[in-house]
Amino acid sequence: MEYFINCNTSPLSEYAGALNQQQVQHLYRRLGFSASVQTINAGTGQTAGALVDTLINQAINLAPLPAPVWANWNNSNYPADEDAARQLRRAQQDEWELAYANSLLNNNLRDRLSFFWSNHFVTELDIYDCNAYLYEYTNCLQRNALGNFRTFVSEIGLTNAMLYYLDGVYNNGNNPNENYARELYELFSLGDGNGYTEEDIIETAKALTGYVERGELGCETVMFNPERHDAGPKTIFGQTGNWGYDDVINILFTERPNEIAEFICRKLYEFFVHPDSRDDAGNAQTIISGMAATFVGANFELAPVLSQLFKSEHFYDDDALGVIIKSPYDVYFNIMKETDFAYSDTTVATMINYSGLLSQRLFDPVDVAGWQRDRSWINTNFMIGRWLTMEDVLDSFYQGDNEQFRTFGLDITGNDGLTSNNPDVIARPIIDFILPKGLLNESQYQLAFAAFRSDIDPTYYEGGNDETWTLATWPQAPFQVFLLLTYLSRQPEYQLK
Structure with a gap:
């Protein structure tokens, strides 16, 4: 298959004309999983501003999927027989996969984004194998999909799925585990090697200790135990104090706002516009820099930066159409x-x-x-x-x-x-x-x-x-x-x- 070089030179300024059918289809294919003839016809002739505002408002106002009956179950709720318990867990997972897939089909931008974030704040069900954790994790993705990124980072790190997946439940004050601290910077907020050191990771791991109380029944909510937290001084990004979880998030977003904005806006650009954001033929870097400035200026609210991108001349340029391979x-x-x-x-x-x-x-x-x-x-x-x-x-x-x-x-x-x-x-x-x-x-x-x-x-x-x-x-x-x-x-x- 031909490799598409990113030659898009259109600016980030708002597309002023009426959208044609091809452009409306482009919008729905990128912001959701496409749309019917009737929906495309209804959008044709609208301005980008009006149509994008409608889709963003719909996404913001959508309630998360309702909690299933097993949302708070622990292992005591399952049959004692292992085979029967395994079958029941699998049936619940099938039920939740179906509910979420229908939400992908029906909810356009909100669940296009929640699906995107599931591949950013990654967990794997096979690792933690607890359906209550799966529900909590999905709920966090949907609630924060178009919200405040700083809040999102804070909340996702304390979901049970993430605490188990990246070993937070084994991060004790007397024996820190660096796994989550490393991924917090490398994959979730800054990018590989961008603005942090190995010492920052070590010190951050100490600050994140204490979320280790896993209960006796299994598949229970992880609790914080202050006695298992490293209460000594830590230095993170040059700031020294007796830092804990909330302090890590505050220091990260205070000391590295531009690096966070650049990293996240690049990922959004590559997902929604073009997989190649570093080719000199176009002006992708200029677009990403403009998005990053909007992101920081909006205190890391996602809606303003996505609105700016989806309304832009750059998004509707002919060189942005048909250049992403379908998943x-x-x-x-x-x-x-x-x-x-x-x-x-x-x-x-x-x-x-x-x-x-x-x-x-x-x-x-x-x-x-x-x-x-x-x-x-x-x-x-x-x-x-x-x-x-x-x-x-x-x-x-x-x-x-x-x-x-x-x-x-x-x-x-x-x-x-x-x-x-x-x-x-x-x-x-x-x-x-x-x-x-x-x-x-x-x-x-x-x-x-x-x-x-x-x-x-x-x-x-x-x-x-x-x-x-x-x-x-x-x-x-x-x-x-x-x-x-x-x-x-x-x-x-x-x-x-």
Whole structure:
């Protein structure tokens, strides 16, 4: 697959014009998992300012997922029989994965961000293996996804999932464990080797000691024990005192605000705009610096900096479209959202399973650094897996209700779908709706047109049309749309967003 150099030179100033269909689709693919024809049509013609404000306000006002009945369970709530307990835990995890995946489908920016943060503040369910901790962790991600980053850092570090995952529960005053202190700086706030020393890590680990009371039943809330806290003086970023957990957060954000802002804004830029933020061909560094200034000026509130980015000329530049490789969840959820085909919890559970097979298992990134995204999603095995599973997905939709394929085509093509006798006229807007920038050239369009016509006797299409054919009336038209979508799902352009 072609590697996209970041040549985007557009500024951070707000995009002033009305958004066209392609730009609205770009916005929804990046801020969520795409959107239906109706949603895209409703956004087309709006300004970036108005549409982004709506999406951000929706995200801010969304309540987290309701707590499941097992949200506060410890090991005493499970059967004494180990096999029965294991089965019940697995059923609860399946239930929560399904609830969260449906939230990804339905809640656009809020859960696009909560999913992003799960790959920043990484934990792995297999390590702590406690469903109550999984709920608490997810709840923290959703509540803080678009809130204050300083508050977010403070809260996530005291979730039970994080305390177990990065060994905070073993961080005693007489024997400090440096694991969380190291990742707090290297992965969560500053970046590798940026603005801290090994001595800062050692001293920070001492300040974070004491959260070691794990209870006797297992899967209980970790408590702070002042007797297990290092009460001596520590020097962190040049500041000396008897520091504890809250002091570490305060010192970090007071002494290293610019480094934090640069690091986090770069990650946001690479996730939402372009994976290459360091190429000299564009002005990514200027954009990131502008975002960082906004971030610091807003006291680390996330909404202002994201609003600035999503409204910018830079975000809507043609060089920002179709340059990010879809994650497995993007591959499946995008087609579900864009076609608006009917689906059930069974469908969503299948997507969760397929995504796991393609290396993106929900709540279980590969390691503490998370999925590296983009080109790591693509290799020979994964590509074949994408093709075969997408064919299965589309086939299941077709078997469930083939007429919804005709409806989808008609929603896109409007009056042409009702009256045009030329299948190529119908196929082109479907192609352009599904792919972020269409196909590479006209010869590629001709191949796609041939796929759309492939189930019909070619004599019907001599000269490119036949007056007996329309998308609205031809009996085999739903299958033609199915064939076209299947063909498109195997194209390089489909792998991009």
